[in-house]
Amino acid sequence: MKKNRLFFERASPTRNIDLHKDIVLYLENITVSFDGFKALDNLSLYVNKNELRCIIGPNGAGKTTMMDIITGKTRPDKGTAWLGQNFNLLLHSEDEIARAGVGRKFQKPTIFENLTIFENLELALDSDKGVFQTLFAQLTSQQKETIEIALETINLADNAKECAGLLSHGQKQWLEIGMLLVQNSQLLLIDEPAAGMTHQEIDKTAELLMSLKKSHTIIVVEHDMDFVKSLESPVTVLHQGSVLAEGSMKSIQDNPKVVEVYLGELYD
Ligand SMILES: Nc1ncnc2c1ncn2[C@@H]1O[C@H](COP(=O)(O)OP(=O)(O)O)[C@@H](O)[C@H]1O
Ligand SMILES: [Mg+2]
Numbered sequence: 001m002k003k004n005r006l007f008f009e010r011a012s013p014t015r016n017i018d019l020h021k022d023i024v025l026y027l028e029n030i031t032v033s034f035d036g037f038k039a040l041d042n043l044s045l046y047v048n049k050n051e052l053r054c055i056i057g058p059n060g061a062g063k064t065t066m067m068d069i070i071t072g073k074t075r076p077d078k079g080t081a082w083l084g085q086n087f088n089l090l091l092h093s094e095d096e097i098a099r100a101g102v103g104r105k106f107q108k109p110t111i112f113e114n115l116t117i118f119e120n121l122e123l124a125l126d127s128d129k130g131v132f133q134t135l136f137a138q139l140t141s142q143q144k145e146t147i148e149i150a151l152e153t154i155n156l157a158d159n160a161k162e163c164a165g166l167l168s169h170g171q172k173q174w175l176e177i178g179m180l181l182v183q184n185s186q187l188l189l190i191d192e193p194a195a196g197m198t199h200q201e202i203d204k205t206a207e208l209l210m211s212l213k214k215s216h217t218i219i220v221v222e223h224d225m226d227f228v229k230s231l232e233s234p235v236t237v238l239h240q241g242s243v244l245a246e247g248s249m250k251s252i253q254d255n256p257k258v259v260e261v262y263l264g265e266l267y268d
Contacts, residue, residue: 028077031077032065043079102189
């Protein structure tokens, strides 16, 4: 506890943070400019362990850039970014950040369509090795178990031997989430999971993400407001590179500023 206090006093002299909460992601005063244009402008965001946080906001608000900062793909001009208490995201490479437990799922699935679902998970387990090496190596019983647990979690245990290319769009998205799980990612960054899914798949995805909260911290960027509502989680609204509002979906929907810049246009 003493260590936490020291860290927060140093990093955040002005903010009144609840030190009892276990913060996994700590972004403060992050600014990123592209040719003089501020894609992120003094952005601060705190996400607690086992929290599911939805990020919404109009196109160009800075959602993807924020993910890029967390994963080390883009470096800010100024600001602070920590994973937990000890890992300064700004001092590590993308690979190191991934190995530290940050997993990102892009909107477009990046699975191997010609391999089975099981094989895709096997490859994700040790992505440093080549495809050939991985598929012909003997799995340890622990590795097998890791894959089997992921298959159960993403509801694809019955399809394990099927070719991944045959999966529906929604199932491919779940497989990608499974790939993050076997990589032992603790903080999951998920970009627009509901896009292109059927209603049924959207409902199942909401269930999946809510069940993952028990063991993971999850940040979801999403445009589908019904989906966001169904996640029953805190929402952060980004606008012009900063946080415009934060709170329950209900408080966000009732917030006139949010309606003006974002929700109004979605519901009109
Ligand atoms: N590499 C880049 N070079 C120049 N401008 C960029 C770059 N990446 C993002 N931007 C700009 O930064 C702003 C925020 O973009 P982005 O983070 O993609 O927003 P969102 O994901 O919320 O739609 C946009 O105006 C976008 O055009
Ligand atoms: Mg984006």
